[in-house]
Amino acid sequence: MVIFGGILALAAGLRACKLGQLSFWYDEIVTMRLATAPTPATLFDRLFQIDATRAPLHPLLLQRWIGLFGSSEAAGRSLSVVCGIVTVGLVYWIGLLVFDRATGLWAAWLAAISPPLVYYSREARMYALLVMIACLCWGLLFSLRKSSSHGKSIAYALCLAALVYCHPLGLLMAATLGLGSFLFVRQFFDRRQRWLGVHLAALLLAAPWIRHYFDHDPEFLSGRLPLKFLIGTPIGFIGGNSVVLLGLLILIGFGLLLRRGVFAGYSDWSGPACLVLWLVVPPTLLYAYSWLGNPVFGPSRYTLYTTPAYLILVAQGLARLPLLTxxxxxxALALLIVLELGATVYAPGLKADWRAFSTELAARMARSPGTKVTVFVKSSDPVRNTEIQTARYYLPGRCRIVPLEDAVSARPGNEPSGEVYVAVGTKERVARLPLADVFEIRSMSAFAGLTVYRVVGPHRS
Incomplete structure (x- = not known):
């Protein structure tokens, strides 16, 4: 238990380190606007207006959470931190149930340091909660092989319903759980009637909300991606490239091959087979949907909840290697992951620092309380100006906040008076001033992920 405790401490440290250092970004702003609603009824009203996922569970939980701990960046993200730490414990439990204690410990270690699991455990979004509930579902299902009880079956059904209320992607995982448990129905539920009853109960609990996931267009479309993006999905779970992926797949096969004596019959393979289903089926269904319907496959967060299955499979192979190997x-895996963490989780410019700009601007406005202030906002995203919502969340209420494209379309004589700023979200250290021909630069300030120009203009030629 000392080793397991150390792994949990590592998971907590990686997830809580400098948690409030970065400003919220657009998706987190959406979540915080929901969670800071004064009542659950107001939250539901906002949910249908501003959140394209329409998923209510996480914002409802976060509403209670920030009622206790406040609405700062660290407080808003800390619920995800807790979910991430619990996920590490659940991964250990699943590894123990399906394989052995060594596999559980190695899997927990990988889950503690996995870059995407760490990253999304540091965001005020629902993805860490979704992963935790998915792990809880699989853990309860695997535990039914050891001892079947009505209590576990009820808990499993409730968790299936919670998956659906957590995110539309929960539908895919719930379907995968249903498929895996049906293929090995004797091992998990003894008889098909019981399997049907449990899954029907979960469906009835989730059914009232499912229609809300399909009554609107998605906010984000990735385009239809080649098959290699589906095949390469596990690369992001640890890092590396296709060579690393191939090596780890060989390691998985090596471990399962050595365990063929332990898993002698069809029923014995229920655990490993379900882990493979967990890893493969949800991304495949999402990829197929992206070709047949709306092309949404692509962002790593949409396949995040399959990460634990991959890590457990890798861990069982790792546990079977000779000690030195x-x-x-x-x-080697630790070094690879450390490099990935530095580049994708703890990079200082990962999110535009609107909070720092807001603090500086508020101080400036306090010195000149009668001065009008206009901030034109340009996003680093060429398709969607998501920074405009972040600016409205952080900047003082007296500011006039306008998309930069409106600076060009404004009628002559309607130019802003007072102080004018152009804020540009950027992935680089400093962004150039857009529309430099219509603005005259007075000064420039560089914040993490954000460049702000104090300007005169826009001028008309």
Whole structure:
């Protein structure tokens, strides 16, 4: 238990480190606007107006959470931190149920440091909660092989329903759980009637909300991606490239091959087979939907909840390696993950620092209380100006906040008076001033992920 405790401490440290340092970004702003609603009824009204997922569970929980701990960046994200730490414990439990204690510990270690699991455990969004509930569903299902009880069956059905209320993607995972448990129905539920009753109960609980996931167009479309993006999905779970993926798939096969004596019959393979289904089926269904319907496959957060299955499968292979080889592979994976964490989780410019700009602007406005202030906003995203919502969340209420494109379309004589700023979201250190021919630069300030120009203009030629 000392080792397991150390792994949980590592998971907590990676997820809580400098948690409030970065400003919220657009998706988190949406969540916080929901969670800061004064009542659940107001939250539901806003949900249908501003959140394209229409998923109510996480904002409802976060509403209670920030009622206790406040609405700062650290407080808003800390619920996800807790979910991420619990997920590490659940991964250990699943590894123990399906394989052995060594697999559970290695899997928990991988889950503790997995870059995407760490990343989304540091965001005020629902993805860490979705992963945790998915792990809880699979853990309860696997535990039914050891001892079947009405209590576990009820808990499993409730978790299935919670998956659906957490995110539309929960539908895909619930379907995968239903498929896996049906293929091995004797091992999990003894008889088909019981399987049907449990899953029908979950469906009845979730049914009232499902229609809300299909009554509107998605906010984001990725385009229809080649098959290699589906095949390469697990690369992001640890890092590396296709060569690393191939090596880890060989490691998975090696471990399962050595365990063929333990898993002698069809029923014995229910655990490993369900882990493979967990890893493969949800991304495949989402990819197929993206070709047949709306092309949404692509963002790593949409396949995040399959990460634990991959890590457990890798861990069971790692646990079967000779000691020296195992140590070398573990060190190599740790180095690979450390590089990935530095680039994708703890990068200082990961999110535009609107909070710092807001603090500076508020101080400036306090010195000149009668001065009008206009801020033109340009996003780093060429398709959607998501920064405009972030600016409205952070900047003082007296500011006039306008999309930059409106600076060009404004009628002559309707130019802003007072102080004028152009704020540009950027992935680089400093962004150039857009529309430099219509603005005259007075000064420039660089914040993490954000460049702000104090300007005169726009001028008309």
């Amino acid at each position: 195992r140590a070398c592979v573990a060190v």
